[in-house]
Structures are given as C-alpha cells and as structure tokens.
Amino acid sequence: MNRQELVNLIKERKSYLCVGLDTDINKIPKHLLSHADPVFAFNKAIIDATKDIAVAYKINTAFYECLGIRGWESLQRTIEYIPKNVFTIADAKRGDIGNTSTYYAKTFFETYAFDSVTVAPYMGSDSVQPFLAFSEKWAIVLGLTSNEGSNDFQLQPAGDGLLYEQVMKKCASWGTPDNMMFVVGATQGESIANIRKLLPDHFFLVPGVGAQGGSLKEISEKGLNKDGGLLVNASRAIIFAGSDERFAEDARAVALQYQAEMGLYLNGVIQ
Numbered sequence: 001m002n003r004q005e006l007v008n009l010i011k012e013r014k015s016y017l018c019v020g021l022d023t024d025i026n027k028i029p030k031h032l033l034s035h036a037d038p039v040f041a042f043n044k045a046i047i048d049a050t051k052d053i054a055v056a057y058k059i060n061t062a063f064y065e066c067l068g069i070r071g072w073e074s075l076q077r078t079i080e081y082i083p084k085n086v087f088t089i090a091d092a093k094r095g096d097i098g099n100t101s102t103y104y105a106k107t108f109f110e111t112y113a114f115d116s117v118t119v120a121p122y123m124g125s126d127s128v129q130p131f132l133a134f135s136e137k138w139a140i141v142l143g144l145t146s147n148e149g150s151n152d153f154q155l156q157p158a159g160d161g162l163l164y165e166q167v168m169k170k171c172a173s174w175g176t177p178d179n180m181m182f183v184v185g186a187t188q189g190e191s192i193a194n195i196r197k198l199l200p201d202h203f204f205l206v207p208g209v210g211a212q213g214g215s216l217k218e219i220s221e222k223g224l225n226k227d228g229g230l231l232v233n234a235s236r237a238i239i240f241a242g243s244d245e246r247f248a249e250d251a252r253a254v255a256l257q258y259q260a261e262m263g264l265y266l267n268g269v270i271q
C-alpha cells in the first residue's frame, strides 16, 4: 500500500487504529481450542469484527513463530484473510547484514505479502536499506520504543542530543516518508512533540496505549500531522477485551471507542 492510499483510508474511516493480533494461544477463549486452527479462528473473528474500523493490522510474529510450522500456517491464513484495502504490519523486528536482510524482506513482502515490517536499526545502513528496495512496501524502524529499557540506550545522551534522535535522523536519510516509518511508544508522551518536530512528514507506528497505559490523547495532540501521520496500535486491550463466546463483540466495542476518540482528534488537523 502506498502513502496516498493509507492517508485516504485514514480520512475515510476517521481512524488511525491499528489492531494488534498478538494472538497468545494461552489467552484465547477455550471454546476455540477445538478448531483445527484455533489461532486463525480467533483472528478471523477479530478481523470480521473490526475490519471497518481499523486502518491497519499488526501481526507480532513472536506469537506465531513459537508454535513452529502450525504458527506460520496460522500467520499465512491470517495475512491472506485481512482485507487488501487495510495496511498490514509484520512486527518481526528484523535487521542483519545486507544479504540476510534482503531475505527477511523477501519473507515478509513477497512470501507473506505484508505492506511493512518492523526493523531494528542497530546494525546500520546496510541492514535497513534492503527493506527499502521494494515498491510500495515500508520499513518501520524502531525509534523510541515504549518499554522501560528504552532508558538504557535510546534516551542516553549522544552527540548534541539523545541517541534515539541521532538514530532516527540518520535512518530517515536512508529512505523517504513514502517508504519508512518509525516506532514511537505511546508511553513516551513527553518526547512526542520533539520527535514530530524532528520528522514532520513521517508516519509513526505507536504501540503502548491500552495495556501499557500510554495516552491516546497526548500522542494524538502532539503527533498528528496533516496526513494523520500516526498508526496507533492496541493489541491486548482490544483482542482480549472479552474472554468468552462474545469476545469478538467485546473487541469491536473497544475498537469503536478508540475510533470515536480518534475522530475527535482528527477533526481540524487532517486536510
């Protein structure tokens, strides 16, 4: 999906909600366990319940990879089931020497046809650039993450600023706002305005609302730009909103609340 299609979708749906399919087999409702593919059965119900509200789905590959071949099959069924007009993210946090990165990119962009993949930039330009060589595909580079450990390196002084600022500026120079986004945690509210100033045009994938306690209001007020410019992810808060037969309706109810709030923040900001 290209940038204009994503921007149009955000405008149409008045939503920048990304539903995170962190489908933990140990947390899905028990009645699904008798299905041939319980993870896919769960995802299918969540997708059916949210596909008119969400603009993106993020599949965190850890929850699938841990199940071996069955997990990869669930992932494949899920990515094939997600409507083609919605943006898809493989949250795999890859990045390696150049030729290996190329094969990671082929895995997620060609074999599984995701629109984007999350990339850890620590190994530098040759580890990130292979993800930028695919038309209408995106690298989503870890910028300032939502976890406590972001203090260990990302928020440490470096050069004339902080390490995450140097990393984001440098990475941005390898791509464009049409093929690169950044992960910015919703728990990093006090840094969002600074990051938006640093990168006015880039999309940010923002995990950390819901279960991690980040503020949708703060991230939206400080992070939205004229194109929207944000994809705010909620995983557990949506997909595990309920735990019985009504889990998909419960997920929809929470997703609708996020969409309604996002509609308010978009008003007057998006052009």
Ligand SMILES: O=c1ccn([C@@H]2O[C@H](COP(=O)(O)O)[C@@H](O)[C@H]2O)c(=O)[nH]1
Pocket (backbone or CB within 6 Å): 020, 022, 060, 091, 144, 145, 146, 147, 183, 184, 185, 207, 208, 209, 210, 211, 212, 233, 234, 235, 236, 237
């Ligand atoms: O900085 C980061 C980067 C990635 N994540 C991922 O996003 C989701 C968040 O899940 P919730 O249940 O909504 O907390 C999950 O897949 C993380 O691995 C992140 O949280 N922070």
